Amino acid sequence: MAILDVAITHRFSRFALDVKFSSDGPVLGIFGPSGSGKSTILHAIAGLFAPKVADISVRTRTVQSHLGTFVAPERREIGYVTQDALLFPHLSVRQNLLYAPRADGLDSLNAKRILDVLRLEPLLKRTPATLSGGEKQRVALGRALLSQPELLLLDEPMSALDAALSREVLALLLEIKEVLRVPMVLVSHRAHEIAALCDECIVLNEGRIAAKGDPLEVLARPGHSAGFDNILRLEITRHERDKGISWLELGSGQELAAPLSERALGSRASVGIFADEIILCLEKPRGLSARNVLAAMVRSTVESGPDTIVNLKIGQAHTLLAHVTHSAAAELNLTQGREVFAIIKTSGCVIL
Amino acid sequence: MSVAVSLVPGLLMGWLLARWQSPLRALLQGVVMLPLVLPPVVTGYLLLKLFGARGPLGAAYEGVTGGRIAYTTAACVIAAAVVGFPLMVESIRLSILGVDRRLEQVSRTLGRGRWATFLRVTLPLSLPGIVAGSVLTFARSLGEFGATIILAGDVEGETRTIPIAVYSALNAVDGDDAAMRLVLVSVAISLLALLVAFAFMGWQRRRLGNP
Numbered sequence: 001m002a003i004l005d006v007a008i009t010h011r012f013s014r015f016a017l018d019v020k021f022s023s024d025g026p027v028l029g030i031f032g033p034s035g036s037g038k039s040t041i042l043h044a045i046a047g048l049f050a051p052k053v054a055d056i057s058v059r060t061r062t063v064q065s066h067l068g069t070f071v072a073p074e075r076r077e078i079g080y081v082t083q084d085a086l087l088f089p090h091l092s093v094r095q096n097l098l099y100a101p102r103a104d105g106l107d108s109l110n111a112k113r114i115l116d117v118l119r120l121e122p123l124l125k126r127t128p129a130t131l132s133g134g135e136k137q138r139v140a141l142g143r144a145l146l147s148q149p150e151l152l153l154l155d156e157p158m159s160a161l162d163a164a165l166s167r168e169v170l171a172l173l174l175e176i177k178e179v180l181r182v183p184m185v186l187v188s189h190r191a192h193e194i195a196a197l198c199d200e201c202i203v204l205n206e207g208r209i210a211a212k213g214d215p216l217e218v219l220a221r222p223g224h225s226a227g228f229d230n231i232l233r234l235e236i237t238r239h240e241r242d243k244g245i246s247w248l249e250l251g252s253g254q255e256l257a258a259p260l261s262e263r264a265l266g267s268r269a270s271v272g273i274f275a276d277e278i279i280l281c282l283e284k285p286r287g288l289s290a291r292n293v294l295a296a297m298v299r300s301t302v303e304s305g306p307d308t309i310v311n312l313k314i315g316q317a318h319t320l321l322a323h324v325t326h327s328a329a330a331e332l333n334l335t336q337g338r339e340v341f342a343i344i345k346t347s348g349c350v351i352l
Numbered sequence: 353m354s355v356a357v358s359l360v361p362g363l364l365m366g367w368l369l370a371r372w373q374s375p376l377r378a379l380l381q382g383v384v385m386l387p388l389v390l391p392p393v394v395t396g397y398l399l400l401k402l403f404g405a406r407g408p409l410g411a412a413y414e415g416v417t418g419g420r421i422a423y424t425t426a427a428c429v430i431a432a433a434v435v436g437f438p439l440m441v442e443s444i445r446l447s448i449l450g451v452d453r454r455l456e457q458v459s460r461t462l463g464r465g466r467w468a469t470f471l472r473v474t475l476p477l478s479l480p481g482i483v484a485g486s487v488l489t490f491a492r493s494l495g496e497f498g499a500t501i502i503l504a505g506d507v508e509g510e511t512r513t514i515p516i517a518v519y520s521a522l523n524a525v526d527g528d529d530a531a532m533r534l535v536l537v538s539v540a541i542s543l544l545a546l547l548v549a550f551a552f553m554g555w556q557r558r559r560l561g562n563p
Contacts, residue, residue, distance in 0.1 A: 048457045073460040080461040086454050090476045099472075100462040147462050 003059055003151060003183040004028065008044055010051035017041070017051070017207040025183040029198030029215055031191065036204040038187040042153045045185070046080045047073035059150050059183070077102075079144030079152040079182075083160045085136035087128035093139050094124045100147030111146060117175050118142045134165040141172065145182065152176075152184045158193060166193075167272060167350060173197050174233075174270050196231035196270065230273040230320050232256075236263055236351075245291065245346060251316020257291035258349035269351050277348035278322035280310065281341045282332055292344040296320065298334050310334055312342060365437075366444030366485075367470065388438040392498025395435060399503045403430065427504035428511050432493030439492055440485040447481020448474060480553045487549040491542055514538050 003025035010017045017037045030038045043049035045056055047063060047070070056064040058078060063071040087096050097103065097120065105111060106124075115121050118138045128136060137157060144152060154173070158166035170193060176182055177197065188194055194201050194215050201215035211218050234248035239260060246261045248271060256271065263269050284293060296312040299319075303309075308329040312320040320342060324334070332340070365384060387395050403410040403421045410421050421427050451474050459469040475482075497515040504511035506520060518534045521527035 046457075046461050048460065072465070073457070074463050074465045076461070077463070078461060080458060082454065082458075084454070086452070086458045088455060088459075088473060099459070099464070102463055143462065 002057070004045070004185065005055070005057040005060075006041065006045065007055045008041065008051045009053040010040075010044075015207045019202075019204070019207070019209050021202055021209060021212060023185075023200050025199065026181070027177055027184045027186060027198045027200075029194035029201035030185065030187045030204060031189065031194050031201055031218075032204035032210075033189060037207040038189075038204055039155050041204075042080070042155050042185065042187055045151075046078050046153055047071060047076050048080075061150075077148070077150045079147060079149035081137075081140050081144050081152065081154050081157050083156040085128075085133075085140035087131075087136055087139055087143070089128050091128075092124070093120070093126050093128065093131070096128065096139055097124075097143050097146055099143060102148050103143075103146040110148070113180065114142055114145045117179055118145075118172060133161050134168055137161065137165075137169050138172065141169075141176070145176070145180065149182065152182050154184055154186045156188055157186075158188070158190070170196055170231075171270050178268075192231065192272070196272070230275060232271045232273070232318055232320075233268055234271055234318075235268050236261065236265055239265065246351060248351075250294070250314060250318055254294055254315040256294070256344075256349060257346045258351050259346060261351040263351065272350045273320065273344060273348060275309070275321045275323045277344060278320065279343040280322055280324060280328075280332060280334070281343055284341050285343065288343065289345075290343050291346045292342070292349070294320075294342045294344070296340055296342045298336055298338040298340060300336060301329060301334055308334070312340070314342060365441045366448055367474070370445045370448035384441050385438045387435050387499075392435055392496065393502055396431060396499030396502030399431060399434060399499060403427065403503065422503060423505045423507055423511060425504075425511060428500055428513060431499040431503045432496045432513075433489075435496050435499050436489035436492040439488040443481045443485035443488060444478065447478035447484070450481070451477045480556050483549050483552050487545050490545055494538065494542060 002022050005022040007020040008017055015035075015037070017040055019037070019041065030041060032038050040049065044051050044054060044064070045058065050064070050070060053066050054064050055066055056062070058076065062069055063076050087093075088099065091099065094106070097106065103111070106115065118141055120138060120142050123131065123135055123139060128139070131139065141157075157173070158169050161169060173184070173186070174197060177184065184197075186194065186197055198215045200213070201218050202212040203210045203218055232248075232250075234250065234256065236246055237249045237255065238247040239245075240247070241260060244260045245257050246259070246263075248256045248258060248269065250256050258271055261269060279290075280296075281293075294314050296314045299311040299313050301308050301310050303326065306325065307323045308326050310322045310324060310329065312322060314320050322342065324332075332338075334340070400422060401407050403413075405411065405414065405420055405422065413419070413421055421430070455473055455477070456469050459473045460466070464472060494513075495515060496513065497519070500511070500513055501516060506512055506516050512520070514534055514537065518531050518538070521531040521534065524530075
């Protein structure tokens with residue numbers, strides 16, 4: 001089912017916004033530099049801004065049409081979470097969570113699941129002023145989810161947080177996607193966030209759609225690769241507490257070592273790997289300190305600025321993108337079908 | 353009394369002037385602010401033309417109730433409210449402007465309409481400005497002289513406000529002691545109002561966690 005149908009034409013003094021797209025979700029990413037019109041699109045979907053000409057449907061319900069329909073934001077049932085959590089400072093965390101008229105108490109099954117996923121129970125009696133940045137964002141997500149939205153709009157929800165916290169929030173968003181199954185639109189200028197969370201992606205440039213399609217494909221194209229991360233969804237199979245390592249199943253007899261996680265055995269976790277931290281090697285090295293030496297096969301390569309991005313298949317059909325220099329790519333003869341070993345330090349893998 | 357009379361219109365006007373996007377806003381703002389810059393005696397004269405026995409509002413009031421407005425306590429209240437209104441509106445307008453619009457937007461997306469958002473978000477967050485506005489209006493109405501003496505005159509027990517009483521006492525033979533007593537009362541009331549307002553605003557700041 002289409003989660004979103006959007007056609008917007010609006011002329012600002014600085015630039016013109018002219019976009020048309022639809023998405024089947026469950027999670028759509030909107031990627032682009034600041035000032036490209038990403039947030040404006042979210043504002044239009046939420047009803048906080050009325051473009052001159054627009055046809056917008058959310059899960060097949062028309063919320064704005066060029067014929068004059070305009071549904072007020074309070075009747076759109078669309079959640080909206082921004083970079084700043086925007087909690088109401090005069091209300092407690094509990095009152096913030098229960099702010100929406102559709103939030104039916106914290107005892108319902110649905111509410112309990114939301115509190116559980118976002119670990120909000122210990123924060124209920126606090127006031128927003130006493131919360132850390134990550135805690136504020138968790139409350140903001142909870143507040144939006146408790147209003148039982150048809151669609152959740154996320155406007156750079158991780159941009160104000162440091163690297164560790166933004167990974168934590170990203171992991172929460174993945175859990176919201178998998179456990180709570182709420183369709184989302186994520187606006188971000190960080191490619192790895194889009195790649196980790198989204199099923200579809202559009203790239204926006206100066207108010208127009210520059211590309212759309214599968215996030216990994218779209219974002220691996222030149223110009224969009226800054227800060228690219230691999231994010232794999234894997235099952236935790238073993239904890240080696242004495243060595244400080246958690247092992248994750250890659251399939252086809254391969255395992256990945258990551259720093260010890262507190263997550264339960266058997267649970268699925270998101271593992272982030274920086275593309276820059278992967279070393280490729282033609283022969284299996286011996287006497288190496290790095291724990292992860294993974295057999296891989298080159299699927300494709302793309303040249304991107306000073307780097308070549310190598311798309312590798314590891315384990316059971318997992319994708320791993322690695323950055324190498326052009327000369328290294330040429331020297332190793334990295335072409336389609338080439339078998340290589342990907343070397344990753346344990347600390348280069350982060351369980352989110 | 354004049355604070356109570358001007359509080360709700362002041363709130364609405366403050367909100368309108370803070371959030372309404374229209375070229376007419378500047379004109380409206382000018383009209384509202386007028387009593388602040390006009391000499392109070394001129395304001396009083398205009399009010400007398402409006403509310404006096406032959407003025408349109410005064411005549412209408414007399415037609416309905418048989419009473420009159422000019423030279424009564426009601427006249428004092430009206431004079432004080434009109435003269436204090438700009439102060440009330442301006443401090444409310446500024447404090448509403450200080451409320452992050454995005455908080456109101458989030459409230460809308462959470463399912464609260466414009467009016468509910470105003471009551472639940474804008475109003476509580478601009479409380480310090482509303483209190484400041486009320487105190488200023490209160491202080492201004494205590495000190496109001498020019499418009500009051502024109503519209504309400506000096507009727508003992510009915511329209512004799514503190515400044516008018518001080519003025520009469522000073523004009524009377526041996527009125528110095530009485531004037532000094534009234535002056536002390538006036539200073540005490542004003543100081544108390546300011547202290548209460550500051551204490552409240554400090555509490556509100558701590559509550560919201562601002563330094």
